[in-house]
Structure formats: C-alpha cells, structure tokens
Amino acid sequence: xxxxxxxxxxxxxxxxxxxxxxxxxxxxxxxxxxxxxxxxxxxxxxxxxxxxxxxxxxxxxxxxxxxxxxxxxxxxxxxxxxxxxxxxxxxxxxxxxxxxxxxxxxxxxxxxxxxxxxxxxxxxxxxxxxxxxxxxxxxxxxxxxxxxxxxxxxxxxxxxxxxxxxxxxxxxxxxxxxxxxxxxxxxxxxxxxxxxxxxxxxxxxxxxxxxxxxxxxxxxxxxxxxxxxx
Amino acid sequence: xxxxxxxxxxxxxxxxxxxxxxxxxxxxxxxxxxxxxxxxxxxxxxxxxxxxxxxxxxxxxxxxxxxxxxxxxxxxxxxxxxxxxxxxxxxxxxxxxxxxxxxxxxxxxxxxxxxxxxxxxxxxxxxxxxxxxxxxxxxxxxxxxxxxxxxxxxxxxxxxxxxxxxxxxxxxxxxxxxxxxxxxxxxxxxxxxxxxxxxxxxxxxxxxxxxxxxxxxxxxxxxxxxxxxxxxxxxxxxxxxxxxxxxxxxxxxxxxxxxxxxxxxxxxxxxxxxxxxxxxxxxxxxxxxxxxxxxxxxxxxxxxxxxxxxxxxxxxxxxxxxxxxxxxxxxxxxxxxxxxxxxxxxxxxxxxxxxxxxxxxxxxxxxxxxxxxxxxxxxxxxxxxxxxxxxxxxxxxxxxxxxxxxxxxxxxxxxxxxxxxxxxxxxxxxxxxxxxxxxxxxxxxxxxxxxxxxxxxxxxxxxxxxxxxxxxxxxxxxxxxxxxxxxxxxxxxxxxxxxxxxxxxxxxxxxxxxxxxxxxxxxxxxxxxxxxxxxxxxxxxxxxxxxxxxxxxxxxxxxxxxxxxxxxxxxxxxxxxxxxxxxxxxxxxxxxxxxxxxxxxxxxxxxxxxxxxxxxxxxxxxxxxxxxxxxxxxxxxxxxxxxxxxxxxxxxxxxxxxxxxxxxxxxxxxxxxxxxxxxxxxxxxxxxxxxxxxxxxxxxxxxxxxxxxxxxxxxxxxxxxxxxxxxxxxxxxxxxxxxxxxxxxxxxxxxxxxxxxxxxxxxxxxxx
Numbered sequence: 001x002x003x004x005x006x007x008x009x010x011x012x013x014x015x016x017x018x019x020x021x022x023x024x025x026x027x028x029x030x031x032x033x034x035x036x037x038x039x040x041x042x043x044x045x046x047x048x049x050x051x052x053x054x055x056x057x058x059x060x061x062x063x064x065x066x067x068x069x070x071x072x073x074x075x076x077x078x079x080x081x082x083x084x085x086x087x088x089x090x091x092x093x094x095x096x097x098x099x100x101x102x103x104x105x106x107x108x109x110x111x112x113x114x115x116x117x118x119x120x121x122x123x124x125x126x127x128x129x130x131x132x133x134x135x136x137x138x139x140x141x142x143x144x145x146x147x148x149x150x151x152x153x154x155x156x157x158x159x160x161x162x163x164x165x166x167x168x169x170x171x172x173x174x175x176x177x178x179x180x181x182x183x184x185x186x187x188x189x190x191x192x193x194x195x196x197x198x199x200x201x202x203x204x205x206x207x208x209x210x211x212x213x214x215x216x217x218x219x220x221x222x223x224x225x226x227x228x229x230x
Numbered sequence: 231x232x233x234x235x236x237x238x239x240x241x242x243x244x245x246x247x248x249x250x251x252x253x254x255x256x257x258x259x260x261x262x263x264x265x266x267x268x269x270x271x272x273x274x275x276x277x278x279x280x281x282x283x284x285x286x287x288x289x290x291x292x293x294x295x296x297x298x299x300x301x302x303x304x305x306x307x308x309x310x311x312x313x314x315x316x317x318x319x320x321x322x323x324x325x326x327x328x329x330x331x332x333x334x335x336x337x338x339x340x341x342x343x344x345x346x347x348x349x350x351x352x353x354x355x356x357x358x359x360x361x362x363x364x365x366x367x368x369x370x371x372x373x374x375x376x377x378x379x380x381x382x383x384x385x386x387x388x389x390x391x392x393x394x395x396x397x398x399x400x401x402x403x404x405x406x407x408x409x410x411x412x413x414x415x416x417x418x419x420x421x422x423x424x425x426x427x428x429x430x431x432x433x434x435x436x437x438x439x440x441x442x443x444x445x446x447x448x449x450x451x452x453x454x455x456x457x458x459x460x461x462x463x464x465x466x467x468x469x470x471x472x473x474x475x476x477x478x479x480x481x482x483x484x485x486x487x488x489x490x491x492x493x494x495x496x497x498x499x500x501x502x503x504x505x506x507x508x509x510x511x512x513x514x515x516x517x518x519x520x521x522x523x524x525x526x527x528x529x530x531x532x533x534x535x536x537x538x539x540x541x542x543x544x545x546x547x548x549x550x551x552x553x554x555x556x557x558x559x560x561x562x563x564x565x566x567x568x569x570x571x572x573x574x575x576x577x578x579x580x581x582x583x584x585x586x587x588x589x590x591x592x593x594x595x596x597x598x599x600x601x602x603x604x605x606x607x608x609x610x611x612x613x614x615x616x617x618x619x620x621x622x623x624x625x626x627x628x629x630x631x632x633x634x635x636x637x638x639x640x641x642x643x644x645x646x647x648x649x650x651x652x653x654x655x656x657x658x659x660x661x662x663x664x665x666x667x668x669x670x671x672x673x674x675x676x677x678x679x680x681x682x683x684x685x686x687x688x689x690x691x692x693x694x695x696x697x698x699x700x701x702x703x704x705x706x707x708x709x710x711x712x713x714x715x716x717x718x719x720x721x722x723x724x725x726x727x728x729x730x731x732x733x734x735x736x737x738x739x740x741x742x743x744x745x746x747x748x749x750x751x752x753x754x755x756x757x758x759x760x761x762x763x764x765x766x767x768x769x770x771x772x773x774x775x776x777x778x779x780x781x782x783x784x785x786x787x788x789x790x791x792x793x794x795x796x797x798x799x800x801x802x803x804x805x806x807x808x809x810x811x812x813x814x815x816x817x818x819x820x821x822x823x824x825x826x827x828x829x830x831x832x833x834x835x836x837x838x839x840x841x842x843x844x845x846x847x848x849x850x851x852x853x854x855x856x857x858x859x860x861x862x863x864x865x866x867x868x869x870x871x872x873x874x875x876x877x878x879x880x881x882x883x884x885x886x887x888x889x890x891x892x893x894x895x896x897x898x899x900x901x902x903x904x905x906x907x908x909x910x911x912x913x914x915x916x917x918x919x920x921x922x923x924x925x926x927x928x929x930x931x932x933x934x935x936x937x938x939x940x941x942x943x944x945x946x947x948x949x950x951x952x953x954x955x956x957x958x959x960x961x962x963x964x965x966x967x968x969x970x971x972x973x974x975x976x977x978x979x980x981x982x983x984x985x986x987x988x989x990x991x992x993x994x995x996x997x998x
Binding site for chain 1: 386389390393394395396478479480481483484571572661662663664665666667668669670671672673684686799
C-alpha cells in the first residue's frame with residue numbers, strides 16, 4: 001500500500017510520518033508537494049503536523065487553498081483514507097473534510113507532553129486493531145489544539161460514534177485534568193461522516209518505538225492496512 | 231581605479247559621531263591610518279560593527295587562544311559558523327552556542343526567538359540538518375513581576391520559534407539569582423547532524439563567482455544590534471528596542487530546507503548567515519577566510535522598504551537571510567531552488583582578484599577597505615586583570631562559621647525549601663512549551679541529566695547538555711571554570727555517553743574593569759585545564775561581555791555545551807531510580823563542602839566560601855569508572871550530584887519522573903567526621919548516584935579506577951518515603967512532600983498574573 005505524505009511550506013512532521021510508514025510499518029511512502037496536483041497513485045493520504053504557511057491567519061487556513069488540496073479533497077470524497085495529524089487535523093477542518101475547529105489552547109500556552117487517549121470507537125478503518133476503552137500513550141505538541149463545535153454537532157459526533165479518541169487519565173477517565181488543551185468533551189480525534197477521514201491532535205507517528213517511550217501509535221497505521229487490504 | 235566619495239546627505243564625521251558608534255578615538259585613528267584618508271559615514275558604520283566586541287572579540291581573543299581545540303575527530307574547530315566533530319560511520323555533528331542576552335533584556339520574546347533563529351542558521355550553513363536545540367537561561371528571582379515577564383517571554387519566544395521550525399528543544403538549564411535581575415542571560419545551542427562529505431565552509435573562493443543574497447529581504451530592523459550587544463545595559467537601553475530584530479520562524483523553516491538543498495546541489499562554494507552586523511560581517515568574513523577581494527552593490531540587495539541608504543543596508547540585522555557565493559553560471563540553479571521554497575535570491579556582488587573590500591551604490595563607490603584588513607586590523611586589547619579584594623574576603627569566609635537556623639533541626643524543612651527553590655525545582659512549566667519530540671529521535675528529553683538523541687541508521691546516540699554555575703565562578707573563577715566543564719561532562723556520562731567536545735558561551739561583565747577581566751582570564755584558564763584533562767576540545771562558541779546594568783555585573787557565567795557519544799544505544803541510562811531492590815551507591819567522595827552552595831544561598835541568603843574543589847584528572851577517572859560500569863550493564867540509573875548536594879540528588883532520583891516514583895532508604899551514619907548538613911547539602915564535585923542490581927560489580931569497577939565508591943542504600947519502589955540516616959540525626963520525608971515542593975513551585979508562581987505581557991500581539995501570527 002502506498003502512503004502519500006503532503007509537504008506544505010512549514011510542514012515539519014512529514015519526515016516523521018514518512019519514517020513511521022516505511023521503517024515501522026514497512027509500507028511504501030512518497031512525499032507530495034503542495035504545488036502539485038498529482039497524488040502519485042497514493043492509497044492513503046497523510047496531512048502531517050507542522051506550521052503550514054506559518055499558521056498565518058489561522059492554523060490550516062491557507063494550506064486548504066494549496067493546489068494539492070483539491071486532489072486530497074477529491075480523494076476523500078471518493079471514500080479513500082485521509083489521516084490528518086495535528087496541523088493536518090486543522091487543515092482537514094478548514095477544508096471542510098471534518099466538522100468543528102481547533103482553537104488556541106485554553107491555557108494559551110503551547111503544550112508538548114506525552115498524554116493518554118482513550119479509544120472511543122475501535123470499529124473504524126483507523127482503529128480496528130485497538131480495543132474500545134483502551135488507553136494509549138501518545139505525544140501531543142500544539143498551540144491550537146482545543147477542539148470546538150456547536151453542542152448539536154458535538155452531540156451528533158458522539159451519537160454517531162465519530163469521536164474516536166478522548167484525552168483520559170491512566171485509568172481511562174476523561175477528566176478535566178487529563179485534557180491538555182481544553183477541548184470540548186476531551187475530544188482528541190474525530191472521523192468524517194463517511195468514516196474515511198480521521199483528524200487527531202496527538203501524534204501517532206511519534207509513538208512508534210519503545211526506544212522513544214511508546215509504540216501505541218503503530219496499530220493506527222496498521223489498522224489502515226488491514227482494512228484497506230481486506 | 232577607485233575613488234571613494236562621501237554620499238550626499240550623509241553626516242559629516244565628528245568626534246561625537248565616532249563616539250556614538252562605540253569607537254574610541256584611537257580606534258578611529260587606526261581606521262584613518264588604514265584608509266589613508268578620512269572615512270565616509272558608511273565606512274564608519276561598517277567598522278563600528280566589525281570592530282564591536284561582539285564581532286571582533288577584541289578583548290577576549292588572546293585569552294581564548296589558550297583553549298585546546300584539537301582532537302583527531304575534530305573536523306572543524308573555532309573560526310567557522312559552527313564546530314564539527316566526526317562520530318564515525320561517515321557522520322558528523324555540528325554544534326554551537328550563542329548568547330542573545332541584551333536583546334532579551336529589552337524585548338524577551340523577540341530577543342529569545344531570534345537567538346534561536348541565529349544559532350539554527352549557524353549550524354545548517356555548515357551543511358548539517360539541525361536535530362536539537364538547547365538553552366541556558368538565567369534570570370533574577372521570580373518574586374519580581376518584571377522577572378516573571380522576562381522568563382515567560384523568553385520561554386515563549388524559544389518555544390514559538392523552535393516549534394515552528396520543527397527542531398526539538400531537548401535540554402538546558404534555568405537558574406534564578408538576583409545577580410541576573412536586570413541582565414538576564416539567554417544562551418541558545420543548536421546541534422546538527424550531517425554526512426561528513428556535506429561539510430561546507432564559509433570561505434569565499436573563485437574570482438568571478440557571483441555573491442548572492444538569499445532568503446528574506448533586508449529591512450531597517452536590528453541596525454547596530456552588534457554594537458548594542460557590546461555595551462553595558464542602562465536605563466536608556468529600552469530606547470534601543472528598534473535595534474532588536476524580529477524573527478519569522480516560518481521563513482527560517484523554508485530557508486533551512488532551501489539552504490540544505492543548495493549545499494547538496496553543487497551550485498555554491500560558500501554560505502554564511504547574515505547574523506550580527508548583517509551583510510557587512512558575512513561578506514567581510516567570507517572574503518577574509520578565502521583571502522580574496524569582494525565587491526558588493528547595495529542597490530542590488532532586495533529590500534523590504536524603499537530609500538534605504540548603503541549604511542542601513544550594510545548594517546541591517548533583518549533575520550532569515552543568507553549570503554551565498556555561487557559558482558559562476560549557476561545563478562539560475564540557485565534561483566530555482568530558492569523559488570521552489572518561495573524565497574528570493576539576487577546577485578549582489580562578485581568575488582574579485584583585487585585585494586579589496588568594496589561597496590558600491592550603483593557605479594559609485596561608497597566604502598572601500600584594503601585587502602582583508604577590515605577584519606585583520608581590528609585592535610586587540612589585553613586589559614589589566616586584578617582580583618577584587620571583596621571577592622577574596624567572601625571566598626575566605628568559612629561556611630561552617632554560619633550557624634544553622636533553628637528550623638533546620640528538621641532536615642525535611644530544609645530539603646523542602648531547597649527543592650522548591652526555582653533553580654532546583656522542576657522546570658516542566660517551561661519544557662512543556664517546547665516541542666521536544668518532533669523528528670522522532672528523542673530518547674531522553676528535558677529533565678534528565680542530559681538529553682539523548684538516536685542517530686538513525688546506526689546503533690549510536692548522542693547526548694547533549696548545557697551547564698554552568700555562575701556562583702562558583704564568582705567566588706573562584708579558576709575552580710568555577712573547571713567545574714563548568716566537569717559537570718557538563720559528568721552529565722552526559724550519566725546517560726552512558728563519552729564526552730567528546732564542547733562549545734562555550736562566556737557571559738561576563740565589562741572587560742575594561744580589571745576585576746571582570748581577571749574573572750574572564752581565570753575562568754577560561756580553568757576551563758582549559760578541564761578540557762585538556764577530560765579530552766574535550768573547544769570547537770567554537772561565543773563571548774558576551776558587558777553584561778552589566780546599573781546594579782552591577784552579572785555573575786561571571788561561562789556556559790558549556792557538551793556533546794557526548796553513546797556507542798551502543800541499548801546502554802542509554804536514565805537519571806531516576808528504576809527497579810525495586812536496587813542498591814544505591816555513591817561513586818566519588820562524600821566531601822561535605824558547603825562553600826558557594828545552593829544551601830547557603832537559599833537557606834542563609836549568603837554567597838560565600840570557597841567553591842568545592844575540582845580536580846579534572848580525578849573527574850576523568852570518575853567518568854571512566856561510570857562508563858565502564860554502564861558498559862558492563864550493571865547500572866540501572868545514574869545521576870550527577872550538583873546544586874543542592876546529595877540530598878537533592880537523591881530526592882530527584884525518587885520523584886523527578888512522575889510516572890515512576892520510588893522511595894529509598896539511605897544510611898550515611900558512617901560519615902561521622904562530617905557535619906550532617908554538609909553530608910546532605912554539600913556540593914563536593916565528582917560524585918554520581920548509581921542504582922544497580924549488582925553493587926559488587928560497580929564497587930569493583932570503582933576500585934580498579936581508584937575512585938571511592940560506597941553502597942549507601944536501597945531503592946524501594948513501593949515505599950512512600952525517602953529516609954536518610956545521618957551520623958547525628960536523620961531525615962524522613964514522605965514523597966508527597968518532596969513531590970509538591972519540586973513539581974508545584976514554578977507553576978504556582980507563574981500562575982500569578984504576568985504583568986504587561988501579551989505575547990500574542992508580538993507573535994508573527996498576529997503581526998501579519
């Protein structure tokens with residue numbers, strides 16, 4: 001399976017995603033340049049973390065107008081997998097692939113830490129190798145990670161099982177203390193209506209090696225393989 | 231051929247104008263003698279920047295020459311943008327530290343941010359991809375609202391810049407002391423990794439080769455930043471805010487990628503950051519290194535505002551700009567790479583055979599200097615050095631003559647106060663604002679003895695750390711200089727790394743004062759002794775003088791940035807206790823020296839006594855013994871004893887890692903020749919706390935090395951307390967007390983309102 005990783009000006013986790021896919025999961029990966037229109041036959045698109053266009057105006061707001069994004073949106077509309085991590089989640093929201101928005105963290109500071117997230121739905125193409133309720137250790141690093149949406153959108157997301165990850169403590173409680181950025185209802189990641197676009201603030205590609213502290217992110221990438229391959 | 235004529239509208243050179251440029255009369259006369267005529271205003275500006283302390287090292291150079299700079303693995307020593315050492319497998323590490331003290335004192339957010347930007351460029355212009363940032367910060371005490379403003383602004387500036395560029399900030403140190411009240415120290419270090427064959431030097435070569443300005447456009451910001459950094463801070467410093475540059479990390483990220491592509495492309499022969507003194511110093515230094523002439527036409531420099539004079543263009547310190555010497559005929563290749571990254575590249579000059587440094591404005595020559603004399607003719611000073619008798623008196627005070635406070639009967643009271651001293655307390659409040667895991671190489675991040683980064687494609691890792699103790703250097707600069715190097719070496723060794731080489735940032739006061747120059751000379755001498763004994767040459771660094779405010783000079787503060795190499799990544803060792811039942815050993819002497827200690831400063835408000843002795847040869851033996859034990863696989867954790875002494879180090883081993891706390895039972899009753907407080911809080915050097923499942927093997931390794939080592943206790947993972955038995959008393963503290971003191975202090979202080987701080991207004995996001 002081929003992963004296409006988009007490099008926007010200011011992307012800085014493209015390299016990490018590339019290595020997680022190729023070295024850890026053992027699949028093919030290619031970088032996709034933001035000025036191009038060619039997805040190079042990629043099966044899965046990753047919108048990586050970073051500061052696309054310096055996060056000027058608003059995180060993700062300019063990147064959504066990149067030439068490559070027209071193809072990414074079309075890819076998503078066709079039901080193919082798109083994974084937006086951190087800045088990629090912000091871009092996916094700005095591009096209308098996911099509902100809601102990512103706002104400045106409630107404490108107004110950048111937060112870099114290993115957090116715990118609870119798997120809310122293990123029946124998606126991104127989470128089928130996890131158990132529902134399982135608590136994962138994954139790093140976050142962002143200044144604008146507070147997920148917000150209107151109450152009815154939040155209710156709908158929760159009702160439809162589209163909230164995929166929630167910030168939680170070691171015992172799996174989605175408590176206020178475990179929420180690193182003030183996200184509504186501790187939401188760390190959501191999926192699109194069609195179930196093929198996942199956006200999340202934590203960085204699964206940074207949790208792919210016991211040497212670096214956690215390998216809980218590996219199964220997210222492997223889940224995509226098992227589903228798409230099936 | 232040439233005739234230099236004053237530009238219409240330029241001010242006439244007067245003694246007052248010369249003084250305003252920070253040049254002495256003698257220095258101006260030297261300039262006139264070199265030119266054989268009166269200087270133009272543009273020339274005066276150029277010389278004032280290049281002969282500033284910041285660019286010329288005119289007071290420090292002869293002293294710096296005494297430092298050892300070579301080893302078989304040193305590929306590039308001092309004199310380039312950064313030092314470079316080989317780590318084997320065809321790979322090399324480029325690294326350098328630099329100060330941004332003065333800008334940060336006036337404008338903490340931009341001052342710190344541009345400090346990070348500048349040091350990043352110094353490393354990637356060598357051809358290395360930056361893999362880690364570190365920083366050493368010193369502030370006044372946090373009870374002062376302006377200090378809190380400076381601290382939070384500097385931390386945010388470092389974070390916003392490094393996070394956006396995508397380089398992890400992995401380690402450093404933060405010290406709070408009244409000595410840094412109005413003159414904080416902000417030293418940033420960058421470490422980069424490269425293939426040895428990609429090493430490129432900033433040396434202009436090849437007559438006819440075009441000189442190109444690439445990256446951001448030139449504006450009026452930061453003019454005379456280098457001169458500003460070369461004078462004492464004063465009440466008037468705030469008015470020099472316009473001399474402070476404004477950073478744009480997004481452009482830096484593009485410039486980083488473009489520059490690495492350029493270096494790989496074969497289109498260029500040299501590249502250098504336009505840092506302090508901007509276009510002036512980058513072009514003059516590249517010409518001097520290549521022993522060639524250059525000519526620059528300022529009308530060809532892309533500017534972001536109209537009507538800029540040659541003087542302004544030459545001295546602008548606008549950020550995120552590079553000067554490149556391209557190969558003739560490859561200009562379009564350079565332009566294509568820059569344009570891919572949406573950046574500009576313009577030919578602004580040429581390498582010429584004529585031995586001259588010439589600046590034109592169109593066809594008119596506005597500045598011209600013979601050969602490379604602009605760089606080589608800079609005056610060099612060896613000012614008088616004399617120790618202050620006040621400091622001799624402080625050093626001669628016996629710390630044991632200071633009576634214990636009544637509260638100290640309860641050692642827990644003292645321990646708690648020390649753990650909550652902001653210098654010792656956990657700095658997670660700051661580190662949480664730095665992305666420390668991007669690029670997925672961070673094996674040990676902030677908070678350990680040193681940070682460790684894996685080297686992809688090998689079984690190796692590198693350990694990095696910055697260290698310094700101004701109080702020791704203040705009380706005894708020779709000993710303090712030794713300790714700075716030895717402690718940094720010990721810190722990287724605690725992770726399992728062999729210390730390899732250092733970069734240094736020497737923060738001192740006004741060198742024209744004999745007592746300051748004495749400190750400088752002695753501290754450098756001490757550092758040199760330690761570097762030689764430890765086998766860690768100096769590959770470059772930075773000198774920051776004039777760190778003085780109306781309140782006086784800062785503590786003389788050499789900061790050491792150390793690189794260590796781990797040959798086998800599976801041997802990387804943590805600083806906190808790991809396994810229940812492990813024996814706890816003290817490698818090194820008990821000592822009990824209280825002079826210059828954190829204990830005296832925090833508990834008694836006194837900075838007195840001789841700092842602990844430091845024998846660099848012995849330090850080397852301690853490090854060798856530690857590394858032998860780690861290599862033998864019998865070390866579960868290793869932690870250096872430093873600020874606050876043994877009791878603090880033990881407490882840190884118990885509670886610093888919140889996910890893996892341990893209790894411990896310690897018996898020190900046998901050290902009856904020492905005082906209980908000396909045992910607990912003395913800062914004797916050359917000591918490491920080791921936990922091990924096989925203590926007899928650690929003891930045997932130490933014995934073979936001739937270093938004292940004693941089993942002093944046991945790790946109790948399931949115990950909730952740290953218990954220490956002393957010759958005359960004991961300390962029993964619940965971990966909850968230690969945890970609160972250590973982890974909650976800084977967040978509690980910083981949650982108070984930070985006055986006049988709205989950094990969002992300053993961040994580039996809002997500024998555009």
